[in-house]
Amino acid sequence: MAKKFLDPHEVKPILGTEGWEEMYPFYYQFSKTDKERMEYESSQLWFYDGLHYPEPHYPFDLIWDEAWYLALSQYNTRVFMVPPAKGIDHRIVNGYVYITPIGIADPKEIESRIPLFQKRAGYYYENWDKIYDKWVDKTKELIVELENISFPDLPEIEDESIVFDSKGLSSGYNLGIKYDELINMGFKIWQYHFEMLNLGYAAYVTFINTANEVFPDIPMHNLTKMVSGIDTVMYRPDEELIKLAKLAVTLEIDSLIVSQKKFDTLAKELKKSDKGISWLNALEKARYPWFYISTGTGWYHHHISWNDNLDIPLSSINMYIEVIKEGKNPSRSTEKLIKERDEIVEKYINLIKNEDQRNAFEETLKIARRVFPYVENHMFYVENWFHSVFWRKMRELAKIFANNKIIEDAEDIWYLNRFEIKSLIDDMVRAWATGIIPAGRTYWPEKIKNRKVIIKKFQEWTPPPALGTPPEVVNEPFTIVLWGVTTGVLKNWLRSLEGTTSEKITELHGSPGSAGIVEGKARVIRTVEQLDQLEKGEIMVAPTTSPSWAPVFTKITGAVTDVGGPMCHAAIVCREYGLPTVVGTGNATSVIKTGDLIRINGNEGTVKIVESR
Numbered sequence: 001m002a003k004k005f006l007d008p009h010e011v012k013p014i015l016g017t018e019g020w021e022e023m024y025p026f027y028y029q030f031s032k033t034d035k036e037r038m039e040y041e042s043s044q045l046w047f048y049d050g051l052h053y054p055e056p057h058y059p060f061d062l063i064w065d066e067a068w069y070l071a072l073s074q075y076n077t078r079v080f081m082v083p084p085a086k087g088i089d090h091r092i093v094n095g096y097v098y099i100t101p102i103g104i105a106d107p108k109e110i111e112s113r114i115p116l117f118q119k120r121a122g123y124y125y126e127n128w129d130k131i132y133d134k135w136v137d138k139t140k141e142l143i144v145e146l147e148n149i150s151f152p153d154l155p156e157i158e159d160e161s162i163v164f165d166s167k168g169l170s171s172g173y174n175l176g177i178k179y180d181e182l183i184n185m186g187f188k189i190w191q192y193h194f195e196m197l198n199l200g201y202a203a204y205v206t207f208i209n210t211a212n213e214v215f216p217d218i219p220m221h222n223l224t225k226m227v228s229g230i231d232t233v234m235y236r237p238d239e240e241l242i243k244l245a246k247l248a249v250t251l252e253i254d255s256l257i258v259s260q261k262k263f264d265t266l267a268k269e270l271k272k273s274d275k276g277i278s279w280l281n282a283l284e285k286a287r288y289p290w291f292y293i294s295t296g297t298g299w300y301h302h303h304i305s306w307n308d309n310l311d312i313p314l315s316s317i318n319m320y321i322e323v324i325k326e327g328k329n330p331s332r333s334t335e336k337l338i339k340e341r342d343e344i345v346e347k348y349i350n351l352i353k354n355e356d357q358r359n360a361f362e363e364t365l366k367i368a369r370r371v372f373p374y375v376e377n378h379m380f381y382v383e384n385w386f387h388s389v390f391w392r393k394m395r396e397l398a399k400i401f402a403n404n405k406i407i408e409d410a411e412d413i414w415y416l417n418r419f420e421i422k423s424l425i426d427d428m429v430r431a432w433a434t435g436i437i438p439a440g441r442t443y444w445p446e447k448i449k450n451r452k453v454i455i456k457k458f459q460e461w462t463p464p465p466a467l468g469t470p471p472e473v474v475n476e477p478f479t480i481v482l483w484g485v486t487t488g489v490l491k492n493w494l495r496s497l498e499g500t501t502s503e504k505i506t507e508l509h510g511s512p513g514s515a516g517i518v519e520g521k522a523r524v525i526r527t528v529e530q531l532d533q534l535e536k537g538e539i540m541v542a543p544t545t546s547p548s549w550a551p552v553f554t555k556i557t558g559a560v561t562d563v564g565g566p567m568c569h570a571a572i573v574c575r576e577y578g579l580p581t582v583v584g585t586g587n588a589t590s591v592i593k594t595g596d597l598i599r600i601n602g603n604e605g606t607v608k609i610v611e612s613r
Contacts, residue, residue, distance in 0.1 A: 008467040017454045023059040028092040046098040046467040050563040054543040056095025056458035059417040064299050067190035075194050081116040095458035101476045139381045146389050151397045154432045172429030193382045200375040205477040207368040214357050221515035224566050226345050227368050228575045229337035232376040237293040238550040240286040242330050245320035251275040254321045263310035293548045295528040298383035301414050305388035316551035323554050330554045332576050406440045415451040465493045484511045484565030484584025508585040508607040513571035516580030518558040519599040522592050541592050545570040553577040558600050560588045582607050
């Protein structure tokens with residue numbers, strides 16, 4: 001078996017993508033001249049962050065990775081002083097982000113950080129609910145501020161109020177300032193994002209470690225089940241769809257709604273009756289904010305929200321109407337989950353004879369449950385609600401660039417990074433002020449044309465799962481529970497580098513995401529547009545899942561993902577729906593084909609291809 005992955009400095013360039021590095025910040029590049037930095041990079045394990053990024057990055061879209069690169073790392077390293085872990089370093093290769101956790105090897109340094117962490121993190125844990133309420137308030141305030149920002153086009157003649165109100169500021173100046181404000185809001189929301197998130201993960205990991213000390217052989221699926229059945233904001237958008245589906249049945253307009261796939265066409269028909277208008281009013285009430293749910297991870301500009309295309313939630317409502325008409329309840333069975341959860345907890349607590357161990361087990365479980373809602377809820381406020389509005393605001397700004405012929409189409413804006421857009425604005429407003437042709441009119445369209453070719457080639461490239469030097473043992477907790485990168489996973493990746501076996505792969509290994517064993521036909525799903533292909537009783541195989549995919553969990557019998565660990569969103573949601581799930585298989589979507597008969601074991605984290613189609 002191979003000992004190392006490809007050195008990050010030796011990744012071969014893709015033909016036709018020369019100069020791709022200029023699309024991204026220089027500090028994202030693997031070093032070519034700094035010897036000390038190069039030695040550090042070669043000595044680290046860099047794994048592809050497919051959990052967050054199933055696609056390569058458009059230059060502008062990297063902003064969210066930049067945001068969490070700073071936010072997560074600062075809170076670990078400088079704010080809460082997490083004892084064994086510092087930040088997470090980032091690099092980019094052919095548009096794909098690779099990350100490496102920075103641990104602390106010196107026991108004395110770890111020991112010196114413990115009292116600081118206990119004091120600072122302890123304050124948050126003790127006041128969690130109060131701090132969380134404050135977090136929600138300031139996050140909503142920032143979203144309102146974002147909603148209120150606007151980008152009017154540059155006028156031929158300035159409004160006379162600039163003169164008679166003695167404002168002293170022009171539209172050209174304000175455009176640059178507003179862009180800066182927009183970008184700063186984006187970074188600010190991610191400062192909020194990680195204010196509590198690392199502590200949420202830390203509490204979860206602390207509970208798992210405590211339980212493992214008492215019960216060394218406790219299955220992971222039993223541990224994760226102990227922190228399930230807890231209501232979170234992330235389920236609210238889906239609950240609103242179910243309410244709308246039930247209302248349609250109650251009003252006896254369900255047949256009309258199910259017959260339509262286009263919302264605009266449906267709305268015209270519904271407006272012809274009082275019942276239809278009543279249903280539309282209910283939908284309008286649900287839209288804000290609950291339809292600000294992304295169709296993907298929320299990290300890409302093309303991951304639009306339900307509010308951007310009402311055909312998407314309509315499809316889910318139709319799905320739920322069918323379930324209701326069959327006499328079934330599409331809602332999560334939380335009572336059953338809570339009953340199973342409490343029975344498992346009681347069983348294990350009764351086995352603990354040592355009082356100190358029992359107290360530690362109960363206390364860490366209590367904290368894990370207390371913080372758990374935030375671990376899920378933050379995604380709605382940030383990656384979904386805020387991001388959806390942010391993408392819309394960027395499109396408003398891009399229309400000004402297109403109107404001024406600096407770029408050919410507003411959607412071309414994503415091929416420029418945030419620094420280049422600032423330069424574009426500087427050029428455009430100076431040309432506007434002077435009354436001349438801007439220099440960028442031919443400069444940017446040509447550059448964008450070339451970058452479209454590069455991005456397409458990036459999309460056709462398969463990023464290696466990891467680069468650099470793997471550790472003997474993976475023990476960094478977040479890497480294991482969130483990304484699902486374990487010692488065993490690394491061994492599988494290294495074994496795949498040999499490329500000498502001609503045997504067909506019949507079994508995959510990942511992490512237990514949700515308990516249970518199920519056998520059924522596989523359906524490979526890579527995008528939200530393919531969800532309507534899922535048939536009842538199938539097992540969904542996907543790179544990862546999105547919160548907006550919740551309606552399909554009423555149709556499928558299990559799920560398999562390429563990426564993720566026991567704490568990833570796919571694992572958490574499937575546990576809530578009681579679906580056997582295996583996450584972090586690495587390459588399930590490549591190995592498994594639609595129609596294959598597969599057996600998944602959510603207790604052990606294995607996927608068996610029983611019969612190929």
